[in-house]
Amino acid sequence: MTGAGFETLKALIVEDNAHMRTLLRALLNSIGIKEIAEAGNGQSGLILLRERKSDLVLSDLAMKPMDGLEFTRRVRTDEQSPNPFVPIIMITGHTEKYRVEAARDAGVTEFLAKPITAHNLFSRIAEIVERPRAFVRCDNYFGPDRRRHQLDDYAGPWRRKDDFQQEVDVR
Amino acid sequence: MKTTTGKQPQIIAPDAYPQMMSKPNATRAGKTLRSTQTVEKAQAAIEAQVPALRAAILGYVEDLEKAQNDMTLVFERAHEIRGMAETAGLVTTGRIADILCRYMDDMERIKRPVDPTLVALNVSAIGRAARAEDGDAAMGDVVATELAALVARRLSDAGQG
Numbered sequence: 001m002t003g004a005g006f007e008t009l010k011a012l013i014v015e016d017n018a019h020m021r022t023l024l025r026a027l028l029n030s031i032g033i034k035e036i037a038e039a040g041n042g043q044s045g046l047i048l049l050r051e052r053k054s055d056l057v058l059s060d061l062a063m064k065p066m067d068g069l070e071f072t073r074r075v076r077t078d079e080q081s082p083n084p085f086v087p088i089i090m091i092t093g094h095t096e097k098y099r100v101e102a103a104r105d106a107g108v109t110e111f112l113a114k115p116i117t118a119h120n121l122f123s124r125i126a127e128i129v130e131r132p133r134a135f136v137r138c139d140n141y142f143g144p145d146r147r148r149h150q151l152d153d154y155a156g157p158w159r160r161k162d163d164f165q166q167e168v169d170v171r
Numbered sequence: 172m173k174t175t176t177g178k179q180p181q182i183i184a185p186d187a188y189p190q191m192m193s194k195p196n197a198t199r200a201g202k203t204l205r206s207t208q209t210v211e212k213a214q215a216a217i218e219a220q221v222p223a224l225r226a227a228i229l230g231y232v233e234d235l236e237k238a239q240n241d242m243t244l245v246f247e248r249a250h251e252i253r254g255m256a257e258t259a260g261l262v263t264t265g266r267i268a269d270i271l272c273r274y275m276d277d278m279e280r281i282k283r284p285v286d287p288t289l290v291a292l293n294v295s296a297i298g299r300a301a302r303a304e305d306g307d308a309a310m311g312d313v314v315a316t317e318l319a320a321l322v323a324r325r326l327s328d329a330g331q332g
């Protein structure tokens with residue numbers, strides 16, 4: 001799978017199930033991503049993230065001592081986070097609506113329900129590379145814009161009373 | 172969008188933060204990720220993992236069967252099984268494990284105790300489905316459907332669903 005730009009990417013898998021880690025590694029390998037680090041929980045994931053650059057994170061939700069939600073929040077908001085913008089795909093069997101909403105509010109970029117298929121995982125990665133989302137920073141949230149569907153020709157009415165457009169260049 | 176301090180949120184455009192790859196590479200990568208060839212190659216990589224996944228699932232099933240009244244362990248193992256089973260080709264096993272997890276999760280949310288008999292019924296069905304040969308799959312589907320209906324009734328009785 002050469003020439004698609006994956007060969008230079010570094011990925012991090014945060015998952016407590018060794019079999020799932022192997023499976024996810026095999027899937028990433030199949031598209032050419034070779035540099036993959038693995039962590040068994042969110043705490044170890046944060047350490048690895050600080051030690052080495054990661055361009056993409058695949059994270060489970062339920063882990064101990066630190067779950068995927070706390071891991072995501074820390075990546076997004078910790079002052080020492082090496083890359084608060086890193087794409088995080090949360091992969092979990094917990095598909096209940098309230099858990100999906102919790103993941104979204106923690107700042108995940110994409111949510112992927114198990115069972116894992118190549119098509120489902122790759123479509124999430126394609127979404128991230130082809131249609132990167134704006135990030136939103138407010139008092140109680142930092143992460144990808146949670147309003148995903150914005151039509152180019154949408155002329156209102158605005159969905160929030162005090163909706164606004166303000167872009168901040170963080171470079 | 173209101174914030175606690177009344178400050179307006181900041182929107183950081185995609186061009187203003189580091190991306191996974193450059194735009195030309197992103198276009199190429201997107202096409203690659205959606206190509207049939209790429210997906211087939213990756214599915215073959217998954218297929219290679221199936222024997223190991225099945226062995227792991229059978230290990231979780233044994234844990235599940237030994238867990239008895241340890242409902243935390245029951246949920247943890249059933250959750251692992253529901254996450255892996257379909258990938259390993261054990262569709263019915265995954266479906267029943269999902270029914271059990273959803274039941275336990277819903278009961279937990281409404282602070283009601285689970286019915287141990289219903290849990291045991293699901294555990295038994297998971298075990299049989301995981302060990303079943305292909306010919307038993309149709310029967311497994313019937314069992315899964317009946318268990319789902321039973322769980323739905325119990326949740327309804329408990330005031331949920």
